[in-house]
Amino acid sequence: MINTLPFLKDAVVYLVDDDPAIRDSLSFLFMSRQMRAVSFESGEDLLAALPLESFGCIILDMRMGGLSGLETFSRLKAVGSKAPVIFLTGHGDVPVAVEALKTGAADFIEKPFNDNLLVDTVVDCLKSHFGLMSEDRERAVFESRLQLLSAREVDVLRLLMAGLLNKQIADALSISMRTVEVHRARVLSKMQARNAVELAATLASHGIELPG
Known part of the structure; x- marks a missing residue:
């Protein structure tokens, strides 16, 4: 199914988690679905890598040493990042994740998560993001014609x-x-x-x- 979605060929899944075992397992999960994954061990490392490639999705752990997922998300918004963000949360973080949705997060997945659910959520977010990027490009072209x-x-x-x-x-x-x-x-x-x-x-x- 994923192989039939051409917009995914240039997509990047950015994995941000301070647990190396989770980063490795998620990297393997997405690579097994023919999706490119890039991992960071902290929110600080992700922010230091900005600007990210134009088309991608960020999976952000809510609880990390240093900057929390929520703090990292706030800083991403502050610099104008448009990449959709999916939070990985523990049960106690769900109310915070719900509030994050109200401020622009794409979704959240509660641990322990189902692999297929996570991949499907990422694909849906990338599909929506691709549509928005296409609309932005079309508007820019149209506005250039107006000029x-x-x-x-x-x-x-x-x-x-x-x-x-x-x-x-x-x-x-x-x-x-x-x-x-x-x-x-x-x-x-x-x-x-x-x-x-x-x-x-x-x-x-x-x-x-x-x-x-």
Whole structure:
């Protein structure tokens, strides 16, 4: 099943635990599923390795010497890390892990854990993370296309998105219908949209508001 998920080929599972036996067993577990694993014996070592590769998931033990899992997580957030974090917790840490979920942790697994459950949780987190990264890339590409528009083309686009017809746009901007048609065609070409409806849908899906 895992081999059929192409987004996993570049994924890295970062294992952070101060118990070498757990690091070794988890490394073997993920390598046995054809997933790359990199281990750290402390939160400090993980933070020292920043920035991490762009696509990965962090498995973070809640209780460690030095920085705790929660402290490490807070510092990861502070530096803008977007990698999903899964906590490994003991029974007494569950309430803390639940609070961590409210502040952005992806999930938590209670010890002793089932290997398949842990791997499935990691795969689900990576799948969600990949989707978010794809959305970010698409938005960045779309915004770069917006930067190609001239000021007048942005004016035309704004009125077009407001539902105005070409004649209404021409009147509003005090330009000819033909000029509106030319600007409209250039807008669609630069934005790589087939029509105004498709362009409006893309703007809405990315939550982009036009300037002005």
